Structure formats: structure tokens, C-alpha cells
Amino acid sequence: MSRTPKRRPTSPRPTDPAATLPIRLLALDVDGTLVGDDLALRDRTRDAVRAAVARGVHVSLATGRMASSAWIFAETLGLRDPIVAYQGALVRAMPDPGARPARAGGPPIGRLLRHRPLPADVARDAVRWCEANGLSPHVNHLERFVIRDDDPRADDYSTFLGARAILVPDLVEAIVRPVTKIIAMGPAGRPAALLDAARFTFAGRAAPTISHPRFIEFVAPGVSKGRAVRWLARRAGVPLAAVMAIGDQWNDLEMIADAGHGVAMGGAPDGVRAVATYIAPPVEAEGAAVLIEDLVLAGPRAAEANARRWREESPGSGPLRQPAPERPGRPA
DSSP, X not given: OOOOOXXXXXXXXXXXXXXXXXXXXXXXXXXXXXXXXXXXXXXXXXXXXHHHHHTTOEEEEBOXXXXXXXXXXXXXXXXXXXXXXXXGTEEEOOOOTTOOOSSTTSOOOOOEEEEOOBOHHHHHHHHHHHHHTTOEEEEEEXXXXXXXXXXXXXXXXXXXXXXOOEEESOHHHHOOSOBSEEEEEOSTTHHHHHHHHHHHHTTTTOXXXXXXXXXXXXXXXXXXXXXXXXXXXXXXXXXXXXEEEEEOSGGXXXXXXXXXXXXXXXXXXXXXXXXXXXXXXXXXXXXXXXXXXXXXXXXHHHHHHXXXXXXXXXXXXXXXXXXXXXXXXSOO
């Protein structure tokens, strides 16, 4: 059994009056929030998001995936706002309607709006560190992912991401310029157990985070979904108090904490739940759709009443309960 990661004390969430209605911007994680392990967007979720878009709400996906891998979900949901990819390291506009694929068999790719890559020397050190600690690292850059040619799960990764991997004999030698991120896989719980050491080793050089019980990721210092969502809100002219952010993992913590309406999915780690205003039902029950229906699609009076009810019925959440706990992997 893996131990619970330690967390660094951060500032408390704003108190309830900071959250305003109507909600004008939605930032939605993908895996574990909109889709489960089967990667299927269910009808209620699709319909709720599409209805929000039809009402003029800005809706962006905020994911650890590459933008081209997230595009099919954004397209199915009818989104036109930018995609936040790679934990916030990259933001792309949605492709113009009818845009041609960037490569044969691939999705169309929108204009690059924002990109903060990891320096090449840090990326190489991250790969070495992951390998030394029994993890299987991959390199992600823009819309490409690179893995070792002897990786037995190459086909699985390609299926998950919806793109073919680039195979190389040596990842370290393949990194000759800055890359968007390094991601490494290990047994469930192993990445969280290593996060203290990763943050210590790469302090000031990279920002390690946990995106899944089996994944540890390295992005440039200061990169987070929270910072990217702040950028989206400024771009759209929407105050953070009128933003709803929904996620299920440690890499979603900053955007959940920063949004006036922060939502942690049922089953999210306790530390993530603690910075949320509301706790949604789990992804299997289409919890994101339920919160969108109650707080975004409901009329003004009903939305206010629903918001009060959800705050009262969300155990472990809490702008009025406790400060945001310390982030995983930082000494207490």
C-alpha cells in the first residue's frame, strides 16, 4: 500500500461570497472526470456540456493529454474555446471547422497559443531519474510522444492517446531540444511514493505532479492547469469567481482551488477534495454533468439554491472548512 503524499501548506480558498453566479467559464478535466477507463463520453455528459456551450458559456478542456489527443473529446462536445494540454504547459486554439488533418490519419491541429517547455537538460535528467527509480518514462513534445523501441506497451499507449508513438533506442539521446513534458509510468501508488524525492531533486528546475495513481509527470516550473485557467479567464474577460473547474486528481488541484466554483470528483484524493467547493458524484455516475446541470443550466434562483445544497452535501470539501492542504511530495 502506498503512503499518502505529504502536502505543502497553501493559502486558504476564498470564502463563499467570492463564488458568483452565473457561471461563465467551465474548465473540465478529461480522464476520470468526463470519461472513465472506457474513454467513452456518455450521453448525459455530452448533452450537459453542449447545452452550456449553447448558452454562451466558455468551455475548455484542461487535461494532461496532448491537444491532438483531447481534440476528439472537444469536437464531440461542440467546443470552440482553446484546449489546455499537458497540465497547462501548452494551450491550443480549436481548429477551424473543416480544417484538414495535420498528418494522414490524424486530427486537425489548432493554432498554438501558449507553450512553456521543459529545458532539454532537465528533461534528460528526468528520464534518467525515472529509469533509476524503476519507472518507464516517455517524452511528450507538442503533438508527438516518444518512447523506447523496446517498450512492450507501445500499442496500448497509442490506443489511449489516439496517435502512433515515435520509437527510439535511447530516450536521453533523443532529447536534443526543449520538450513539453516527461511522463513516467509505474505500479499504482509508486509515483506518489516517489514524489517527495522528485520535488526535492528537481526543485527550481521542474514541477513534478501526479496525474493518475500510475503516472508522474515533469513540466516546466510554474506550469499548472490553474495558471492556464487563469489565462483563459483573463482572455475571455471572466472573473475567477464565475469560473467552474472540475477535476479528479492532484494535477487538477490548482484550478479547483483557484476557481470560484471548484469541483472535485467523487473518489478524488482527500487533499484535492479539501480545496473544492463541491464534491461531485463519481465519473461512473456522470458527476460532472450533474453539477453542470444544477449550477450552469438551472435558472438563477434554482442555481443559487443548488449551490447551497451542494456545499452542504459535499463532505470533505471546503472553503469554510480548512486551508488548502499541502501539495503532494512537499515536506510538511
